[in-house]
Amino acid sequence: MKLLVVEDEIQLADALSEILRRNMYSVDTVYDGIQGLDNALTGVYNCIVLDIMLPGMNGLDVLRNLRAEKISTPVLLLTARSEIDDKINGLDCGADDYLTKPFVTGELLARIRALTRRKGEVRDDNRFEFNGVLLHKNTCSISCGENDVKLSLKEYQIMELLIANPRQILTKERIIEKIWGYESDVDYNNIEVYISFLRKKLSIISAPVQIKTARRMGYSIDSIEK
């Protein structure tokens, strides 16, 4: 899951991003509205945490522009003020939820979980499953039957992306965009290294699934035929 945090109070922005990363999200952090809109327009995020009072362009204008461009990424507005007007304005502009500062971390995380849960889908948000292989967010691990093994954060994120899109080819570009960010300079070789670690770990837990390579394209997860 990839999040964008747009907040000009640098300490708050960085603390928030750090908390989100510890909760297994990959996070891009920007400190003004123009950069925020620029990032948001890429459409690669699962949720955007957007402050209202921002330099460059305020959060409500960022939101209006985003919705005008038909980008429907869920947006959680942050506001320092608790005035009813701001909330109504925000929701009118296309926000999905709002949180008044100061807020407690638990509430922020719960709201992000609610906003990123796919519509109509009821599932344990902390668990992904494919063909008997379970991916556990809480413990950052993968298991099959009695066997389990820990994953690094990047391994976890790549595995989550694969399992969320079973049997579909994910290009290396898309994996980089989703996990490292739009402007990252991560090399394709890095992905190959992570995939090889993941293959080893799948074999350690005797998982009946494999990560297939689609030559010159990317990877997909599939069951192993018996």
Ligand code: CA
């Ligand atoms: Ca602000």
